[in-house]
Amino acid sequence: MMQTNRRTWLQQIGIVTAGFSVAPFKALALPSVKHPTVTTTADQAIRLSSNENPYGPSPLAREAMARSIGSSNRYNWNTAEQLMAALAQKNQVTEDNILIAAGSTVILDLVVQSFAAQGGNFIVPHPSYTNWTKRAEQLGLEKRSIPLTPAKQLPLDAMLAAMNSATRMIYVCNPNNPTGTLCEHNALLSFIKTAAKKATVIVDEAYIDFTDQPSVSHLVAENKNLIVVRTFSKIYGLAGARTGYAIAHKDTISRISALQTWANGDVSVVSRAAALASLSDTGFVKQCYAQNIAVRKYTIEQLTRLGITCIPSHTNFIYFSLAGYKKDFFGVLKNNNIQGTFIYEADGQWTRITVGTLDEMQRFISVIQ
Structure with a gap:
């Protein structure tokens, strides 16, 4: 299966990038570290609030978006399959382990909905990324916030201690937003192994591409209680294109995707083209x-x-x-x-x-x- 995915992924990347002869276009070029050419004039607002990539989208993504506009009159069935195959290859899983949505927060909302009928509580560190938690509370889940350590690290041991028979979800943002701290990898693996025996562990890896730490997505094949959430909003510079995805056990993906009216279908043709091209623009x-x-x-x-x-x-x-x-x-x-x-x-x-x-x-x- 993985060999087939790899061939498919390479073919898709070739389709997206074929014919792209990106000229030395200053408006698209990323500045060097020593001589940045992206400048902001005094009358322009400087946006330092939402952790956006100031250099993106990439040149290949911009080309792909422009080329895909003419296809916006068609539903995105083909590009949905292409992006899922590419993401499966990137993360060394199968397409059954991938769910795409219009941003990673949508994924979190779907996970919340999947547990809401059971009632109970969910555990989050504080402070962390909690934009999605209001929806969980509205649906009747009790929020349990666990303070960070004095060094602003995630309180993994305290979070485990706070779990009980009513805990449905436990959330880890790694690296954590807003602190920028990173869990030690082996400690995180141990935490997941223990916590997943009692509840679903959500690991939000929105910022993992800014580190050299590996993802924990390799665990999903054997662990139905782990959901890894990723996004194209940050290092890929596609915050406005709204594309995120989950990596989980195929049974978990099936359960969550059942809550979508059209599974994997709420991301536009233009956004999917940008995401697919971004995966190939490693430079x-x-x-x-x-x-x-x-x-x-x-x-x-x-x-x-x-x-x-x-x-x-x-x-x-x-x-x-x-x-x-x-x-x-x-x-x-x-x-x-x-x-x-x-x-x-x-x-x-x-x-x-x-x-x-x-x-x-x-x-x-x-x-x-």
Whole structure:
């Protein structure tokens, strides 16, 4: 099966990229680390709030999107199959282990719906990515929030201790949003093995591509209580294209997909073309990875110079404390047309900022210092 998937995937990538002769187009080119060419003028808002990739979509993705517009009058049956095959190959699973939806949050919503009728509780670390949890509570599930460790690491042991017979789901965002911290891989594997005996473990890997840590998706073939959630919103630069997917045991995928009116069908032809092309543009991903490391390092160094405590980050954002900051941080950002976030933890005045381009982060540092 995997050999067939590999041949199919290579053929599909060839179809998407065939005829793409991407000229040296400055508007599409990713800037180098030393000489960034993506700039933001003084009258443009700098978006440092939603962890978007400031360099994407990739050139191949943009080409594929433009070429697919003419096919938007047709349903996306063929591209749905192509993307599922490509994702199966990328993650070394079968197509039966993949479910595609219009963003990873939609996947989380489907998982919530699959458990809502049972009642009970779900466990999440705090702070973490919890945009989806309101829906869970609306459907009658009890939310149990477990505080992070003093080092802002996920409290895996405490989360296990909080489980009981009514626990339906336990959520791990790795790396964690908003802290940028990363679970030690073996500790995470041990956690999954233990927690999955009692409840479904959701591992959100939205930011895993900014690390060198392997995915835990290889466990799904034998573990029906593990769901891995991935997205094209971050390193692939397709946040607005709304494409995410789940990797899980085939029986689990079947159960969740039954909640979709049209399984794997809510992502547009244009978005699917972009996602498929993005998978082949490995050079763009590597450049984004390297650029993010360089600009993140610069930003942390500058924040530290200003006496601001930062948590080491494994993502495209930085978590830091405003406890000793004397100015009105959010007022300064607003007055300078920079979009930030908010206070995630009152104790220590912890907030988060997205890593933009070097030019954007230089402007950010200049206005807050």
